[in-house]
Amino acid sequence: MIDNTQLNQIAYLSKLSIDGDALNATIKDLNNILTLVEQLGEIDTDGIIPMAHPLHMTQRLREDKVTEDDKSKIFQSIAPKIDKQYYLVPTVIE
Amino acid sequence: MHDRTIAELTEGLKSKEFSSVEIVQNYLDKINASDLNAFITITTEMAIKQAQVADERIAKGNANILTGIPYAHKDIFCTSGVRTSAGSKMLDNFIAPYDATVSYKFNQAGLVMLGKTNMDEFAMGSSNESSFYGATRNPWNKNKVPGGSSGGSAAAVAARLAPFATGTDTGGSIRQPSSLCGVTGLKPTYGCVSRYGMIAYASSLDQAGPITQTAKDAALVLNVMAGFDEKDSTSAQRDVEDYTQSLNNSIKGLTIGLPKEFFSEGLDNNVASEIMAAVKEFEVLGASVKEISLPNSKYAIPTYYVVAPCECSSNLSRMDGVRFGHRCDKPKDLEDLYLRSRTEGFGEEVKRRIMIGSYALSSGYYDAYYLKAQKTRHLISNDFKKAFKEVDVIMGPVSPTTAFDLGSFKDPVSMYLADIYTLSANLAGLPGMSIPAGFSHNMPVGLQMIGDYWSESKLLNIAHQFQQVTEHHSQIPLKEVV
Numbered sequence: 322m323i324d325n326t327q328l329n330q331i332a333y334l335s336k337l338s339i340d341g342d343a344l345n346a347t348i349k350d351l352n353n354i355l356t357l358v359e360q361l362g363e364i365d366t367d368g369i370i371p372m373a374h375p376l377h378m379t380q381r382l383r384e385d386k387v388t389e390d391d392k393s394k395i396f397q398s399i400a401p402k403i404d405k406q407y408y409l410v411p412t413v414i415e
Numbered sequence: 416m417h418d419r420t421i422a423e424l425t426e427g428l429k430s431k432e433f434s435s436v437e438i439v440q441n442y443l444d445k446i447n448a449s450d451l452n453a454f455i456t457i458t459t460e461m462a463i464k465q466a467q468v469a470d471e472r473i474a475k476g477n478a479n480i481l482t483g484i485p486y487a488h489k490d491i492f493c494t495s496g497v498r499t500s501a502g503s504k505m506l507d508n509f510i511a512p513y514d515a516t517v518s519y520k521f522n523q524a525g526l527v528m529l530g531k532t533n534m535d536e537f538a539m540g541s542s543n544e545s546s547f548y549g550a551t552r553n554p555w556n557k558n559k560v561p562g563g564s565s566g567g568s569a570a571a572v573a574a575r576l577a578p579f580a581t582g583t584d585t586g587g588s589i590r591q592p593s594s595l596c597g598v599t600g601l602k603p604t605y606g607c608v609s610r611y612g613m614i615a616y617a618s619s620l621d622q623a624g625p626i627t628q629t630a631k632d633a634a635l636v637l638n639v640m641a642g643f644d645e646k647d648s649t650s651a652q653r654d655v656e657d658y659t660q661s662l663n664n665s666i667k668g669l670t671i672g673l674p675k676e677f678f679s680e681g682l683d684n685n686v687a688s689e690i691m692a693a694v695k696e697f698e699v700l701g702a703s704v705k706e707i708s709l710p711n712s713k714y715a716i717p718t719y720y721v722v723a724p725c726e727c728s729s730n731l732s733r734m735d736g737v738r739f740g741h742r743c744d745k746p747k748d749l750e751d752l753y754l755r756s757r758t759e760g761f762g763e764e765v766k767r768r769i770m771i772g773s774y775a776l777s778s779g780y781y782d783a784y785y786l787k788a789q790k791t792r793h794l795i796s797n798d799f800k801k802a803f804k805e806v807d808v809i810m811g812p813v814s815p816t817t818a819f820d821l822g823s824f825k826d827p828v829s830m831y832l833a834d835i836y837t838l839s840a841n842l843a844g845l846p847g848m849s850i851p852a853g854f855s856h857n858m859p860v861g862l863q864m865i866g867d868y869w870s871e872s873k874l875l876n877i878a879h880q881f882q883q884v885t886e887h888h889s890q891i892p893l894k895e896v897v
Contacts, residue, residue, distance in 0.1 A: 323774070334773040335728065336735070336753040337766055347767070353828045354771055360717045361787045364794065371789035372796060375605040375619060375844020376868065380648045395512040401742035408737050411748050 322352050416441050417575045418891055421484055421632040424578055428473060428483050435466040435473070435483030439527050442485050446529060446576045451552045453561075453571040455490045456498050457530040465527040472525050481639060482525030487577035489568050490531035491538060492623075493612035494518050501614045502534040502546040502564075505734050505741045505760030515612025516644045517581065517623055524639045529577055533567030536762045537731065538588055538616045540564050541830055542819070545764040550821055553596060554892040555858055559818040562592030568626045569596040573859075575891060579627040579636055583613060585620045586719050587813070587837025590849040593626055594813035594861025597851045599878065599888060600626045601633045604868050605844035606651035608637075609644035617726035618649070620719075620841040629888055630850065630878035634658035637871060653869070661872045662879040667701030669877065672806030674709045677836055683816045689853035689860040690812050693881070697810075700880055705806055709798040714791050715838040716831060721775050721788035722842070727765075728772025734760060767827060796843040799865070808877060809865040812836055813849045817858035840865050850878045851887035859887075 323331070328348050332339045339347050374380075393406060402409040416438060419427070427433050439462050446457055462485065469483035493499050493511035495518070500506045514522065521528070535545040543566030544550040551566045553559040554574035561570040565582030569592035572580050582589035584602035593600025601624045608623040615621060625636035637658045644650040671694065678687060694704060736742035736756025743755035761769070775784035802809060815833060824830040840847040845865055852862035866874045882888050 327774075328770075331770045331774045331777070334777060335766075335769045336732075336757050337761070337769065338754050338758045339766070347770075350767055350827055351770060351774070353826065354720060354767070354831075355774075357828055357831065358717045358721055358771075358775075358784065358788075360714060361721070361784075361791055364711070364714060364787075364791055366787060366790035366794070369790040369793050371786055372793040372842075373789070374649070375796070375842075376651065378606070378649070378651070381645075381652075383645070392512065396738070399508075399510055399512060399739050401736060401739075410737055411746050411752055413749050 322355065323348055417445055419578065420628050421481070421578050421635055424484055425480060435469040435527060436463060438483070439463060439466040439485050439529065442529055442577055449574060449576055451554055451557070451570050451574060452549055453533055453551050453567040453574070453576060454487070454530045455500055455502070455533050455548050455567070458497055458528055461497070462527050462529050469525045469527060479524045481635060483527065485527040485529050485577060486521065487530060487532045487568055487571045487580040488518065488528050489565050489581045489583060490534055491583055491614045492518050492581060493614070494528065494531065497531065499531065499614070500547070501538070502536040502548060503760065503762065503765070504547045507547065507741065509740055513612060516609035516646060517640055518612065520639055526639070532565070532571055532580055535564035535566070536765050537614065537727070538564040538583055538585055539727070539764050539768055541587070541591055541833055542824070543567065544821065545762055547762060553818045555597065556818065558820055559858070560595065560821055562595035562814070562818060564588040565626060566592045569593050569598055569600065572596070572598045572626050572628065573892060579625055579632055581623060582626045583621055583623045584841065585616050585723060586841050587834050589624050589626060590813050590837050590847055590861065590863060591834070593849040594863070595818040595859065597859025597887070597890060598626055598628060599630055599633055599851065600624065600849045601637065601871065601874070602840065602847045603637065603641065603871050604846045606649055607846070607871065608640045609647040609650050611644055611646040615730040617723040618730060619726060620723060629882055630875045631659065631662055634662060634875045656872060658872050658875055661876045664876050665701065666697070666877055666880045669697070669702040669808065670806045671697060671702050671704045672707040672802055672809045673704060674707050674712065674802070674809060674811060676709050676712045677811030681815050681835070682812060683855070685855035686812050686816060686860050689855060690862055693852040693862045694810060696881060696885060700884065707802045707806060707809070709802060709839065711791065711794040711798050712839045715795060715842060716835060718788045718791045718795065718842055719834070719838040720771070720831060721784050722792065724768040724772035725776050725785050726772070728769045728776065731765070731769055736760070764827065792842045795839050799843050799845060803867040808874065811863050813861040813863040817855050817860060836863060844868070846871050846874060848874050848878055850881060851890070853887055
């Protein structure tokens, strides 16, 4: 079951911040979900192969060649912050 | 005009009884007068333009069967130049830079998009209440939910705000709202309809399909939607089918399987009796009924709530405030940019599922959760394999109850439990349908049909035959009739 410390770790992995009033409610909700999920422990799955694809298909490969036009201008037109062909984020290295 | 089926509208267009522009204007007027909150975006100008082009195509004689027919598009499909929000604040400002394959195919066929429909945020929900844009109302009773996640689409078709709508189904999101709104919904076999440009929730479960008034209409729409797409690596390479071809086949000799697990504790008595009355109707049509068992189906909920969150925690990691979507104000560093953009952009249910996924995939827990769930998924799939050796189709309820009141589920787990009958078809990748089967306290009840892989034509045939002898599918919620 998840406690305060674990919740902070999960939130960190998820790049989310949960704090204040939401903290206890979130712990309760996540623990309720995990209690539901614990039922999986009842099932004997010895020797069962995990199901990777609903139709047991392997994914197709394609030739390693460019098939799309350069759409960078369209893609960048919806970006929050750009400079020339770059997406801008806060400074990482001073 | 607004209560006609697609098949009837195509006849009217062909005989020049009306033009596409006239039909489209009629639906736009209805949408604007509606208070169901079924649409996030109404694309009025674009729709009129598309309808004019469709009318020109019809006049020149180079129209397809569905040219000029309007539709409502779930706001999860990318539509070039039009906001595609997935019901989230995160994508409230996202103007899709390209078309999903489904959108592209509809454009090529000359269909006319009326707008983008409301949905649970990133398709995570069974009530439409997790939408950033507020819940859609059920047209049969505006205090009740339309179901989810394709609730806006199902409500729009039920209220005849559009002749059909698109939906996506990851755990029941086409079938459950179709059931709760009294319309016909089809979730095809995994890999049947391209997922390219469909905003991903859980990629091994997501599948798109039509929401229509009738099975015949669903066949007409699936003819356009389905087919191999090299842009989707999980798209199945199969020959194109004409899903309308076997609609009129007799269903004499059909064997229907009724899983005892689908009629156990928790199923509302009135819903159960409507379902059994529908099954009786099939017996009159020459089908026989057999009780079957899907012993692992009770584990569909815990299996789904591991697999889907794991996949969503990975899929939604692309929403980081860098390239598109919501970005927080004045981030102090890169970590702050990610953290605040995501915390501000996602709603509660989405955050819960991302965190469950991150937890289940994290070191030390992977085997106990994800691997175990993938193994259980195999057992659930094997149950169906065994069942389809004995029966042609599985029938049962879609949902344990009719539409519930808005705001009635405070605790997320109790809402998850309502998905009990729909999840297993997604986990196995099988096709499923919901068709109107009756009413309980004036609210629609949907009959679920699950078929073997690639049995869409068969399911549509069975549904069509049922709709030839019943009237449930042509009932319209009175208050919405303009």
